[in-house]
Amino acid sequence: MLLLLLLTSAFALLPWAGAGRIIGGREAERHSRPYMAYLKIQHGSGTTPCGGFLIRPDTVLSAAHCAHKKGKVKITVILGAHNINDREQSQQRVLAKDWVIHPNYSPVDYRNDIMLVKLKTKAKLNEYVQPISIPSHKESVGTGAACEVAGWGWISLKKDKTDVLREVALEVQNETICQDVFKDYQQQSMICVGDDFNNKSTSRGDSGGPLVCNQKAHGIVSYGRKYCLFPKVFTRISFFEPWIRKQLKRFALQEVPGSPSSD
Structure with a gap:
């Protein structure tokens, strides 16, 4: 029975919630990926880091499970970073104004694991910050x-x-x-x-x-x-491109129903 429990645990699904860690890779050339975003997600007394990426000056795309938390959630987005723990001049720190988790997201099996984050202020596009x-x-x-x-x-x-x-x-x-x-x-x-x-x-x-x-x-x-x-x-x-386009139009009209940040 103990062996069965250990095997079950070893093969359990695990969403990789947190800032992106890469195994077997290499350090990226500085600012070679200007679309990359680092999300600091505050919930309760804790903070969970996550990855994301800029798809237009006011919007970041990420995974739904990053912000699918109980209680009040606050998201800070850091753009233009290479060393995330340095206050690099290239960095832009922007609060999330709203975010939309896919309505059919399932925390059990991670179906529809997608989220759009609207920035409180538009990112300043330059050599360090660009959408993909x-x-x-x-x-x-x-x-x-x-x-x-x-x-x-x-x-x-x-x-x-x-x-x-x-x-x-x-x-x-x-x-x-x-x-x-x-x-x-x-x-x-x-x-x-x-x-x-x-x-x-x-x-x-x-x-x-x-x-x-x-x-x-x-x-x-x-x-x-x-x-x-x-x-x-x-x-x-x-697969989600039609849904993304629909949410972007709502963002433009400031109509973001069900956003956790507006509760």
Whole structure:
């Protein structure tokens, strides 16, 4: 019975909530990814860091589970950072005015794990801060596509940390790999990603960071198995593109129903 409990724990789903930590990657060239955002999410007496990315001057895209907390939540977005613990002149710190978690997000199996964050003031676009494009509803990435993920955090399963932005190259995997591992894997709305040979992976917690393929953000770091580097599941952005566009129009009209920050 004890062995069964240990095995169950080892293979449990774990959303990588926190600032992006990259395993088996390298330090990114300073400000080579100007779309990257670091989210400080305050809830109760604690603070949870998460990743995100700028898709237009007033909007950041991230994972729903980052802000799906009990009680009052406050989000601070840091743009233009390389060393997240330095007060670099390139950094812009902006409070979130509103955010919208997908109405069908499930904290049980991480379906629809996507969130839009509206900034209180627009980001000042420059060489350090730039939005990244997202795919249209009809665009997709197939098995074997070469992609990259970046983030700030754990660089090993031993919880070794770094303060600078790191990046790793990962490949889109055949859907059957994730279907065999995760019973609730949804092909339409998720992407199976990883590297089964070189100990390269996202880790706790790259949540909310972008999977960049062909210079577009195609995925959002969502979840994986605890203590396992391969495979990982990303939210498929193209599937949610119509929903994203609808929310952006509401943001423009200042009509953001159900935003936790307005409670």
